[in-house]
Amino acid sequence: MRKSTFLATGICALVMLLSNDIHAQKFPDLDKSPLDAAWYPNDYKDSNKTARIIYSRPQLKGRAISELAPNGKVWRTGANEAAEITFFTDSYLGKTKIEKGVYTLYTIPGEKEWTIIINKDRNVWGAYTYNDKNDVTRITVPVTTGDTSLDALSMVFTKADNGVVLNMGWDKVRIAVPFTK
Template sequence: MTKKNVQFALITLIFLAVTDFASAQKLPNVDSSPADITYFRPDGRGSEPVAKVVYSRPQKKGREMLGGKEAYGKIWRTGANETTEIKFYRDVTIGNKKVKAGTYSLYTIPNKDKWTIIINSKLDTWGAYQYDESKDVARVEIASGNTEKEVEAFSIAFDGSGGAGNMYLAWENTLVTIPLKY
């Protein structure tokens, strides 16, 4: 057997051992709603951000979510697991409400035709169980619309430039467009 064949055999054995070990593991508390981060960088990837959102992305998995599992008219953490957090790197206006630069919790109250967007100063909470209305910094009602296609995983995205943009919340067939000025 040549040296090259021995090296190939060893690499193959190591790969199989590692693959077998990884697939045999049952890791505790692996989340079915993965965390995600989205930035609003109106001038491209290398530019200074206006906002950053850290959230978990619950999956529809054939269930009715908005108006079902996530009831209309009730406070929602705007994602899964820990409450969604939004950081503004500069002062912004959401709808018609001014919000100073800083990090906040992002709650919503979904309804069929409109959503209440809530910026709250209480941080590091799980779910909406510790929501404290007295810590609200801004509340804005936004009409909801429909997506072109069904969205399986709850998603947040941004677009815009020149001092104005939008934050989008999308899930199932619902799209909420939140205007931002910066």
């Protein structure tokens, strides 16, 4: 009888200790620049994907884009970690073939055009360790102006004649990056 009482008491103490430990966990608040993803096709029922981008969505909150993504400087294309772009099939950016796989998407903002950079590095925080020797390709695309202002950086893929376009919008800035097959 003593052994079972001791065992039951020990188990109860362990359960209470674990229970208290679980309730004592501190979970972080929501990130100020939430993680988001866009893919093509964007229908969740279609598993035959062409591309996906995972990025954090910085918000202007009354600031200018140039404060968060300065013109002429390599930018991580989002907040926190550098944007990660996955190609599920071989693609082209301009005349350069990009083999299927996972890459980092950097950009260099400008007033009239942005430079789009596909880089081999992965799991990168910001653009602090950006290494142009690991660039797969670069292309320059024009900046256009949207009718509405977007407070949070937004991305979406759309169908193109021979591939997809990665559309980026922030404030009234609009960028279209064409990937072909």
